[in-house]
Amino acid sequence: MITSDAIKIFDEKIRAANTIVLCAHKNPDGDALCSVLALAHLIELNYAKDVICTYDGNIPDNLDEVPFRKKIRFFERIEDVESVDVAIVMDYGIARNIGGPDKFVSMADFIIEIDHHINDEKIGALCIDDVNAAATVEIIYNLMIAAGWQYDLLVLRLIMTGIITDTGFFKYVKHGDVMRIVADMVDAGVDMQRIINDLANKPRKTVVTEAASVGAAEFFFGNKLALAIIDATQYKRIDGRGETALGLLGQIHGLDYIVLLKEQKPNQIGVSLRGRHCPVDKIATALGGGGHEFAAGAVVNDTLENVKKRVLELFRKEIK
Numbered sequence: 656m657i658t659s660d661a662i663k664i665f666d667e668k669i670r671a672a673n674t675i676v677l678c679a680h681k682n683p684d685g686d687a688l689c690s691v692l693a694l695a696h697l698i699e700l701n702y703a704k705d706v707i708c709t710y711d712g713n714i715p716d717n718l719d720e721v722p723f724r725k726k727i728r729f730f731e732r733i734e735d736v737e738s739v740d741v742a743i744v745m746d747y748g749i750a751r752n753i754g755g756p757d758k759f760v761s762m763a764d765f766i767i768e769i770d771h772h773i774n775d776e777k778i779g780a781l782c783i784d785d786v787n788a789a790a791t792v793e794i795i796y797n798l799m800i801a802a803g804w805q806y807d808l809l810v811l812r813l814i815m816t817g818i819i820t821d822t823g824f825f826k827y828v829k830h831g832d833v834m835r836i837v838a839d840m841v842d843a844g845v846d847m848q849r850i851i852n853d854l855a856n857k858p859r860k861t862v863v864t865e866a867a868s869v870g871a872a873e874f875f876f877g878n879k880l881a882l883a884i885i886d887a888t889q890y891k892r893i894d895g896r897g898e899t900a901l902g903l904l905g906q907i908h909g910l911d912y913i914v915l916l917k918e919q920k921p922n923q924i925g926v927s928l929r930g931r932h933c934p935v936d937k938i939a940t941a942l943g944g945g946g947h948e949f950a951a952g953a954v955v956n957d958t959l960e961n962v963k964k965r966v967l968e969l970f971r972k973e974i975k
């Protein structure tokens with residue numbers, strides 16, 4: 656529940672601020688990107704203030720059509736910020752997931768965090784968190800309603816996109832609250848079919864590359880786990896996340912776990928984990944990452960071969 660005290664503090668800090676920076680975790684997914692862009696637009700509508708939206712890493716190509724996509728800027732291209740009054744960090748999980756924009760967060764006079772991940776080391780002076788929310792955009796929606804803010808259809812499109820992506824097209828929904836929000840937004844005029852069609856629109860090179868990694872996947876532990884690899888050369892041809900590969904592997908009958916290893920740089924391996932009915936968040940935590948119960952990940956600084964061995968050893972213990 657979002658308290659009136661939290662809304663009051665948020666209101667006071669935003670009204671008094673001259674420089675406001677919004678960011679989320681590195682390599683923003685739909686929830687992270689849409690949380691930033693939705694709240695930025697809400698602040699502009701209700702406080703008549705310009706904000707800086709920034710990110711680190713890669714943004715998936717299938718999010719190119721979300722409203723205000725061009726408003727978010729890569730952190731290295733923002734050079735004219737000498738001080739920050741308020742930094743709002745969303746959907747970040749743990750501090751090291753923020754990446755480059757942390758330079759703006761660290762100089763902020765006041766930090767607000769809005770998140771649905773479990774985090775025992777919070778960075779916000781004001782924390783508007785809800786670990787039961789299906790997505791961070793769900794918290795943004797509830798904040799918007801509780802504060803009585805003006806909003807428009809573009810905000811709702813962003814919130815709908817974040818919900819669809821972070822619930823895996825509603826596969827990971829655990830309670831009806833988020834579905835009631837979805838129903839209200841559909842009634843308000845949000846075109847869900849358009850959003851889903853936009854999300855299914857990727858460059859040919861991305862689909863072909865990820866499909867090839869699926870074709871070369873290995874299977875372990877009595878075919879309970881599938882492991883696919885995208886090496887450094889292939890990584891240049893995808894959007895950074897590998898959702899197509901994960902989705903294809905997830906359709907294979909009998910699998911309990913899916914692992915995708917992405918060689919982002921020499922000795923920097925992105926690990927994406929999915930579990931059908933079996934949790935993977937503890938494996939991600941053991942690798943220094945985190946995420947949701949059935950969809951999690953990490954970035955490990957080691958060779959591809961060493962990370963593969965470590966991941967398989969963790970799953971060997973889990974499956975036993």
